[in-house]
Amino acid sequence: MHKILALKKTVLIVFGILSVFAVMSLSNLKFSFDFSQFFPEGDPDLVFYNQFIEEFGTDDNFLLVAVENDSTVFNQDFLHRFDALSKEARELPFVTESQSLTTLFYPLKTSFGYTKLPIIHLGDSTKYASDLNKIREDNLYINALIDEKATSLVLALETENKLDYAQSIILLTKVRALLDKHNLKNHHLLGRTYFYEAIVAMQKHEVIVSSIASILLIFIVLLLIYRRILIVLIALFSITIALLLFLGLLSVLGKELNAMAAFYPILMLIVGTSDVIHIVDDYLSKLKTGLTKENALWSTLKEVGTSTLLTSVTTAIGFASLLTSKSSSISDFGLNAALGVLTAFITVIFLTSALILLPKKEYLLPKKEVSTKWPKLLSGINNFTKKSHKPILYISLIFTFACAYGATLIDTNYQIKESLPTNSPIATDFKFFQDNYSGFRPLEVAVMTQGASKISDFEVVKQIERAEQQLKGESPIRNIQSVSTLYKALNKAHNLNKTDYFSLPKDDRTFELYQGDIKKNGS
Numbered sequence: 001m002h003k004i005l006a007l008k009k010t011v012l013i014v015f016g017i018l019s020v021f022a023v024m025s026l027s028n029l030k031f032s033f034d035f036s037q038f039f040p041e042g043d044p045d046l047v048f049y050n051q052f053i054e055e056f057g058t059d060d061n062f063l064l065v066a067v068e069n070d071s072t073v074f075n076q077d078f079l080h081r082f083d084a085l086s087k088e089a090r091e092l093p094f095v096t097e098s099q100s101l102t103t104l105f106y107p108l109k110t111s112f113g114y115t116k117l118p119i120i121h122l123g124d125s126t127k128y129a130s131d132l133n134k135i136r137e138d139n140l141y142i143n144a145l146i147d148e149k150a151t152s153l154v155l156a157l158e159t160e161n162k163l164d165y166a167q168s169i170i171l172l173t174k175v176r177a178l179l180d181k182h183n184l185k186n187h188h189l190l191g192r193t194y195f196y197e198a199i200v201a202m203q204k205h206e207v208i209v210s211s212i213a214s215i216l217l218i219f220i221v222l223l224l225i226y227r228r229i230l231i232v233l234i235a236l237f238s239i240t241i242a243l244l245l246f247l248g249l250l251s252v253l254g255k256e257l258n259a260m261a262a263f264y265p266i267l268m269l270i271v272g273t274s275d276v277i278h279i280v281d282d283y284l285s286k287l288k289t290g291l292t293k294e295n296a297l298w299s300t301l302k303e304v305g306t307s308t309l310l311t312s313v314t315t316a317i318g319f320a321s322l323l324t325s326k327s328s329s330i331s332d333f334g335l336n337a338a339l340g341v342l343t344a345f346i347t348v349i350f351l352t353s354a355l356i357l358l359p360k361k362e363y364l365l366p367k368k369e370v371s372t373k374w375p376k377l378l379s380g381i382n383n384f385t386k387k388s389h390k391p392i393l394y395i396s397l398i399f400t401f402a403c404a405y406g407a408t409l410i411d412t413n414y415q416i417k418e419s420l421p422t423n424s425p426i427a428t429d430f431k432f433f434q435d436n437y438s439g440f441r442p443l444e445v446a447v448m449t450q451g452a453s454k455i456s457d458f459e460v461v462k463q464i465e466r467a468e469q470q471l472k473g474e475s476p477i478r479n480i481q482s483v484s485t486l487y488k489a490l491n492k493a494h495n496l497n498k499t500d501y502f503s504l505p506k507d508d509r510t511f512e513l514y515q516g517d518i519k520k521n522g523s
Contacts, residue, residue, distance in 0.1 A: 008358075011351065015350070062156060062158055062192070064155070065154065067186065071151065072151060073146065076122070079102060084182055092174050093171060094171050096160060100156065142479070143437050203258075222277075226284075231280060239269055242348065242351075243265055243268045246343045258332070313342075319335075320335060322337075445467075455483060490514040
């Protein structure tokens with residue numbers, strides 16, 4: 001008993017210091033955005049995907065900047081401003097390539113070698129109509145760098161692979177500064193860096209909102225249970241400190257919060273509330289018997305503390321079992337949740353125990369006796385269960401089968417737009433690219449040869465071209481690029497850049513000639 005009195009101030013000081021350090025460390029809390037976290041490790045498709053990106057790079061290392069003009073992009077002033085944006089974007093940090101219709105050219109084979117023809121003649125507005133007709137005839141850049149109505153142009157920036165959050169923010173800040181500099185206000189962004197910024201902001205918002213909502217709900221529940229505002233405040237304070245210490249611990253350990261981060265506040269508040277109710281309820285019942293505060297607390301810790309410890313440990317072990325999951329996101333959640341459960345238990349046992357010793361007994365005990373209505377209701381439910389156990393079992397069985405059938409109707413089709421905040425800037429931009437361009441996620445098909453065949457063999461390229469022409473018939477596919485595109489472009493270049501010749505050469509000899517041109521020009 002005397003030990004409790006001696007440790008009370010020490011516990012409060014220690015938790016005060018820990019809380020200060022936790023608040024200071026929150027600024028270093030990391031958030032992550034990586035869809036691959038949800039892929040099962042060791043999965044054959046994931047192994048192939050990792051090998052693929054090692055050789056070809058990731059498919060999301062881009063930032064698309066679409067800029068709209070009122071009626072048409074073929075306005076000389078607009079094109080010059082957009083062209084300046086495209087050229088200056090090459091010097092942005094983490095950008096490895098910058099492409100747009102104002103910086104790209106058609107290759108043309110002449111007797112002196114290859115020359116370049118501009119896709120858009122920036123300085124000659126009289127050629128704008130023919131430039132647009134040519135772009136539509138080729139259909140190579142439609143839905144990729146220009147929309148079908150020619151009301152917007154896209155600047156495609158290739159970035160370094162797997163930019164982190166800080167790098168993404170730097171790049172986006174620079175891009176927005178360039179857009180403002182060239183007075184290109186009506187723009188839309190799409191790409192990994194933009195998603196990183198938006199989703200991390202959304203994760204932070206969800207953690208804050210879920211924390212506040214959970215605290216308010218628990219406040220109402222505890223107030224209905226104890227009818228004493230002081231007890232409710234002590235309980236909420238303890239649980240909030242537990243959540244704060246947990247987030248601080250994750251920051252110190254260098255843990256990254258992913259899309260499941262919004263569950264942590266709810267988990268902490270549920271577990272913490274359960275522990276608080278066990279301790280406080282038993283403590284109050286002992287105070288009613290006439291025990292002193294110190295004796296009541298000591299008795300509570302000996303009796304209820306052990307059962308609360310066992311409950312917390314088994315719950316933590318249950319969450320820790322998720323470490324067996326092949327998905328790194330699920331396993332991380334399990335480990336973090338286990339740490340959260342133990343953090344909540346330690347905080348409640350020490351901090352809550354110290355806090356409930358501070359006020360006098362009369363400020364904790366209810367002014368009125370507890371109503372007998374609630375015990376009578378529970379007793380009635382218990383008697384009904386005993387008498388009607390068979391009907392309850394039958395109804396439960398029917399309900400189970402109904403739930404099993406409902407589980408088969410669950411739609412597992414994942415759509416990114418459903419994960420974005422409604423009417424947010426990123427949702428608006430995402431919809432713009434979905435409606436006017438080829439969307440966000442490219443579909444990449446790996447073609448592997450067998451035996452001694454090579455991907456650059458004429459017969460192999462012809463097979464790829466057949467597959468490409470078949471895929472073009474699928475309505476969701478708006479633009480296709482493959483190795484055959486390069487040879488078709490060269491064939492067109494050798495025939496005065498005529499659209500009718502945007503096809504593979506007819507014979508092996510011409511194909512080998514084009515291969516020689518590719519090697520000679522280092523393509």
